[in-house]
Amino acid sequence: MTQDESFEYQSVQTLKGVGPAVAIKLEKLGLYTLQDVLFHLPLRYEDRTRVVPIGALQPGRQVVIEGVIEHSEVRLSRKGKSWGKGRAGSGRSLLCYLADATGGIVLRFFHFSASQQASLAAGKRIRCFGEVRYGAGSLEIAHPEYQSLTEHEQPPMQTTLTPVYPKTEGVHQTMLRNLAAQVLTRLRDEGVPEWLPQSLLREKAFPGLSQALEMVHHPDAGTSLRSIEAVQHPAQQRLIFEELVAYRLSMLQCRQQTRQNQAAAFVTKGETLNSFVKTLGFELTGAQKKVVREIIADLKNSIPMMRLLQGDVGSGKTAVAACAALAVVNRSAQVAIMAPTEILAGQLYENFNTWFSDWFGNELKSAENSAPQACLLLTGKDKGKPREAKLAQIKQGGVRIVVGTHALFQDDVAFNNLALVIVDEQHRFGVHQRLSLREKGARGKRVPHQLIMTATPIPRSLAMTAYADLDYSVIDELPAGRKRISTVVIADQRRDEVIARVAEACRNGEQAYWVCTLVEESEVLQCQAAEATAQQLHQDLHDLNIGLVHGRMKQAEKDAVVARFKAGEINLLVATTVIEVGVDVPGASLMIIENAERLGLSQLHQLRGRVGRGEKQSACVLMYQSPLSEKARQRLAILRENSSGFIIAQKDLEMRGAGEVLGTRQTGVAGMRIADVLRDEFMLEEVREAATQIQQQSPQSIAPLITRWLGRSQQYGSV
Numbered sequence: 001m002t003q004d005e006s007f008e009y010q011s012v013q014t015l016k017g018v019g020p021a022v023a024i025k026l027e028k029l030g031l032y033t034l035q036d037v038l039f040h041l042p043l044r045y046e047d048r049t050r051v052v053p054i055g056a057l058q059p060g061r062q063v064v065i066e067g068v069i070e071h072s073e074v075r076l077s078r079k080g081k082s083w084g085k086g087r088a089g090s091g092r093s094l095l096c097y098l099a100d101a102t103g104g105i106v107l108r109f110f111h112f113s114a115s116q117q118a119s120l121a122a123g124k125r126i127r128c129f130g131e132v133r134y135g136a137g138s139l140e141i142a143h144p145e146y147q148s149l150t151e152h153e154q155p156p157m158q159t160t161l162t163p164v165y166p167k168t169e170g171v172h173q174t175m176l177r178n179l180a181a182q183v184l185t186r187l188r189d190e191g192v193p194e195w196l197p198q199s200l201l202r203e204k205a206f207p208g209l210s211q212a213l214e215m216v217h218h219p220d221a222g223t224s225l226r227s228i229e230a231v232q233h234p235a236q237q238r239l240i241f242e243e244l245v246a247y248r249l250s251m252l253q254c255r256q257q258t259r260q261n262q263a264a265a266f267v268t269k270g271e272t273l274n275s276f277v278k279t280l281g282f283e284l285t286g287a288q289k290k291v292v293r294e295i296i297a298d299l300k301n302s303i304p305m306m307r308l309l310q311g312d313v314g315s316g317k318t319a320v321a322a323c324a325a326l327a328v329v330n331r332s333a334q335v336a337i338m339a340p341t342e343i344l345a346g347q348l349y350e351n352f353n354t355w356f357s358d359w360f361g362n363e364l365k366s367a368e369n370s371a372p373q374a375c376l377l378l379t380g381k382d383k384g385k386p387r388e389a390k391l392a393q394i395k396q397g398g399v400r401i402v403v404g405t406h407a408l409f410q411d412d413v414a415f416n417n418l419a420l421v422i423v424d425e426q427h428r429f430g431v432h433q434r435l436s437l438r439e440k441g442a443r444g445k446r447v448p449h450q451l452i453m454t455a456t457p458i459p460r461s462l463a464m465t466a467y468a469d470l471d472y473s474v475i476d477e478l479p480a481g482r483k484r485i486s487t488v489v490i491a492d493q494r495r496d497e498v499i500a501r502v503a504e505a506c507r508n509g510e511q512a513y514w515v516c517t518l519v520e521e522s523e524v525l526q527c528q529a530a531e532a533t534a535q536q537l538h539q540d541l542h543d544l545n546i547g548l549v550h551g552r553m554k555q556a557e558k559d560a561v562v563a564r565f566k567a568g569e570i571n572l573l574v575a576t577t578v579i580e581v582g583v584d585v586p587g588a589s590l591m592i593i594e595n596a597e598r599l600g601l602s603q604l605h606q607l608r609g610r611v612g613r614g615e616k617q618s619a620c621v622l623m624y625q626s627p628l629s630e631k632a633r634q635r636l637a638i639l640r641e642n643s644s645g646f647i648i649a650q651k652d653l654e655m656r657g658a659g660e661v662l663g664t665r666q667t668g669v670a671g672m673r674i675a676d677v678l679r680d681e682f683m684l685e686e687v688r689e690a691a692t693q694i695q696q697q698s699p700q701s702i703a704p705l706i707t708r709w710l711g712r713s714q715q716y717g718s719v
Helices: 020-027 034-038 114-119 173-190 198-204 209-217 225-229 234-260 270-279 286-299 317-329 342-368 384-396 431-439 460-466 492-507 523-540 555-566 601-608 630-641 645-656 658-662 681-697 699-716
Strands: 044-046 062-076 092-100 103-109 125-134 139-142 145-148 162-164 306-311 334-338 373-378 399-404 418-424 449-454 471-475 486-491 511-515 546-549 572-575 588-593 619-624
Touching: 034 173, 034 699, 044 225, 062 103, 103 125, 162 173, 173 209, 209 234, 234 681, 234 699, 270 317, 270 342, 286 306, 286 317, 286 449, 286 471, 306 317, 317 334, 317 342, 317 399, 317 418, 317 449, 334 342, 342 373, 342 399, 342 555, 373 384, 384 399, 486 492, 486 630, 492 511, 492 523, 492 588, 492 619, 523 546, 523 572, 546 555, 555 572, 588 601, 601 619, 601 630, 601 645, 619 630, 630 645, 681 699
Parallel strands: 103 139, 306 449, 306 471, 334 399, 334 418, 373 399, 418 449, 486 619, 511 572, 511 588, 546 572, 588 619
Antiparallel strands: 044 162, 062 092, 062 125, 092 103, 125 139, 125 145
């Protein structure tokens, strides 16, 4: 049977209720075909198969209950009562007191109509579903789903657990459940092909694919909700295994495709590299030297380098990248270095320009009669004729190293001979952006080498799965003399003590950061908070020079403030999280982070890494607002107790999951449908063996497996 004949490859528009407008909405979820719907798996489940006695209810559980309304009333809400954003000031709530033979509970409606109030009058018998919570003096359910019951009409209970699917705007659960039910009916009639080897299915005692899909979409009423939400059911394990195999095959396919391309080969003599390293002004660590050797070996080949470089904050990735750039620019080719922010791009430009300007003047002038310009910075602030002049230099090959932000991959940027792309903090760029930059150096089958760097350490098991198409290097050693940063956690009520500590440090010649975050996810409000904090600190510490940097300032203003801070003219820099990466000030030894409970582990670790770069003992103060949630308490404790980015990364992975740690949800790669790299790590060795078996014995299964699980995201795997 061909793909055109098989039902699972048919368009979603063959389903009842899906026209062109709905199909466009479904595309946001990656649902184009019936197979996409079939493998759009539930996030969790609701148990609507049984009625729970009201007297047995526990907070936090979603339940079905039945009872008689004893009485209803409209009550004015007390100001500040927060059952949800925007509801506190709405004023009125409809309270319905529901009871059965075992106890009573309050049903609370913040938004209600007169007809709804009439339908929930005393004496009415109803069945409702919702989440039980603590209320004012009793248990409550806010805005439950409900239906009226009569002596003659008792709606049947659900016979399976109710799936809850990932959704998007304009696509509600009822629609998704209806579409899944339609496709499952087709599945029972026609089945779907098994692409895993039958020998493997027998060996692992996996259920058939059709049976597994039926169970995962509609678990039987007797299925343990706790077990299935822990993803322990054999049907779930079978789907997890197949998804991991498909993902592994996709990565191997990307690697094979990369190897079919060609790249320019660059041979670097040992004495040339040693001579360049001496101009850096510091000795490379053993870990840096090892990674440089790996990269130089890659660049000698005509197969494009695809290498992921991990290194903790301050481990020296930039120096390693400079050694990689040397191999290319020494042979008259160009390097593009892409950074996520203008501050980081400026920092990289300063380093590369310093290191390569003298090198170009001394080493290349005799060979080329005149030294080319070493380095150029291209950012969004470049406009008009200055921008045109820079673009002309890049296109004509008059500059060897181009550092920039997203401005590098705009359509009017053309390179003369781009041979190496270095992407810093890769998780901050979308795949389209990285692909666009790589394509600027493509000439037929010849593409640039790629070095992808991140200061967000990724646990090895995750890296070996999520980046299986890349070679993998780690700088796991900090420069000699680097001291551990002392980290303390302090409640905001002790703010005066923190200000006194900052004053003492700055008056003793140290420099400090004060980072402002805000509860509201708004750049405008965050910047206003930073401005207000800076004004208050000016009043409290009037003898200190205090600077301010935030995202709504013009880039030239930000650059000027950061330059003064680096020069030691500013004692205390108040900033938003815009300084998370890129600001390298050896004199700064104290970091204050407000509302630290609002930030993730990775971001906190990055911010902390802005200090501890000089000879002085450094400290980081994490200020929090009480009360702390349990997760926030765990995060702050982890950061206080650990300085290793790799340990912190593992903890971050455990708490947040692979998709958020990698920052690749937009690729569809880390956002797996049912698998979880951390939870399912025990499968990875068998997954690798199964993928190899399929490659060797049934290569015809590879493409349909990848299509089934990765859909349209597979095209980005090589970026």
